[in-house]
Amino acid sequence: MAARILRKNAVLAAALVCAGATALTGCGDGDSDEAFAGQSADAIAAEAVKATRDADSVRITGTSRAQGAPAAVKTEFRVDEKDNCLGTLSMNDAKADVRQAGQNVYVRGNERFWQNALQGRPGTDTVVDRLQGKWVKSEPGDKSTQGMCDKQALLAAMDSDKSERDGMRRGAVTEVDGEDALTLTKQQADGEKLTLYVATEGDPYILKAVSEGGEQPGETLFSDYNEKVEVEQPPAGEVVDPKTVAANG
Known part of the structure; x- marks a missing residue:
């Protein structure tokens, strides 16, 4: 459930986030004006996952760090049901902006981001220079960006294993x-x-969803529910085809 959104986003965007932290105790019934009176923790978790997935749009902001990773990955994505998307991701000095308008995903990274992405391939320095200030256009179906700006793909990870929300405990408000x-x-x-x-x-x-003590601890904040996500296509003069850039390198 919550842990899976971290694993999913780590694969999709180079990392996103996940769930678990803050000692809580208790369970049991409260009085009639108590939040979710009479509902079990598992039932509340199921309701929460459904409501979150059914929202028209949401901002997802997270930080995670896999075991052995040199630094934490920070991400922030605003996504809606129509695949409109605005986002950023960073790790140390590597940073990138992401946007989707229509069927195409566009990525604009700084020098360190593209150096990391190209991993020292022949002609890397030339290609990186040509990509500065440019949006790289990803065609529909490109596996490197597939699902990155898909709201349901991002949130489906929270509900892929319903057993993860079995045996939860209620805590304080x-x-x-x-x-x-x-x-x-x-x-x-x-x-x-x-x-x-x-x-x-x-x-x-x-x-919020938090995870601690596992292989990939992190924290994810969910906000700006149902707010409109307005995205503009990058100016044509700032868009490049990665195949063309690489071929001319």
Whole structure:
């Protein structure tokens, strides 16, 4: 569930994020005005995942660091149901902007980003110079960017293994960016601790998911639900075809 969004995004964008952290205790019933009164933690988690997936749009901001990785990966993506997308990703000095308008994904990276992506292939320096300030256009179906700006693909990872939200425990109500949120936690057999923060007012959206103690600890924030994602096509003069650039290198 929450842990899987981290693994999914790490594959799609070079990393995104995931779930679990903050010691909580308890379970049990509360009074009638308690948030989610009478509902089990597992039922609340299922509601939260559904509400989050059904939202028209969402901003997903995360930080994760795989074991042995030299640095944390930071990502921020605004996505909607129509595959409109604005995003950024970075690791140390490597940074890139991502956008999708229509069927094409465009990536504009800095020098370090393209050096890392090309990994010292012949002509790398020449290609990197030609890509500075340019948007690289990815054709539909390109596996390197496939799913990167697909809202349902990003969030489907949260629901691919429903057993991950079995055996969760209810905790206290806290705040996430000024909004009240119920904490739900689960201790995995491998030592990973997962925590979800679920909005207590309005739709039960996930506001934050945290993971600690596992192979890829990280934190993901979910915000700006149902806000319009406006994306413009990059100017034609700033767009390059990667095959053409490489061929001329």
